[in-house]
Amino acid sequence: MAYQNKILQCMDCGYDFEFTISEQEFYAAKGLTNHPKRCKPCRIARKNSKNYSDKNNNDERKMYDVVCADCGGRGQVPFKPSGVKPILCKSCYLKSKKPA
Structure with missing residues (x-):
């Protein structure tokens, strides 16, 4: 053109x-x-x-309270949990990603 x-x-x-x-x-x-x-x-x-x-600034992102599905610890995530997938705290998540 x-x-x-x-x-x-x-x-x-x-x-x-x-x-x-x-x-x-x-x-x-x-x-x-x-x-x-x-x-x-x-x-x-x-x-x-x-x-x-x-x-365009995400500094004031809404956080949602969650309970870890493995250890029961409390935490927050930057997304609204759907309830379909389990939410893990950081330490449990990292443990689940380590090769067996």
């Missing part, structure tokens, strides 16, 4: 920016079908903004 430079308008600042041939080729190679919505300075600002980084 023959690409041509395109002029797009940034959704944040409203200024026009160029979507170059090489950028279009990169997008196509990565399987990206949508055009960029922000100019490069606005993309960088968004990436560095507190709101964007907080949204």
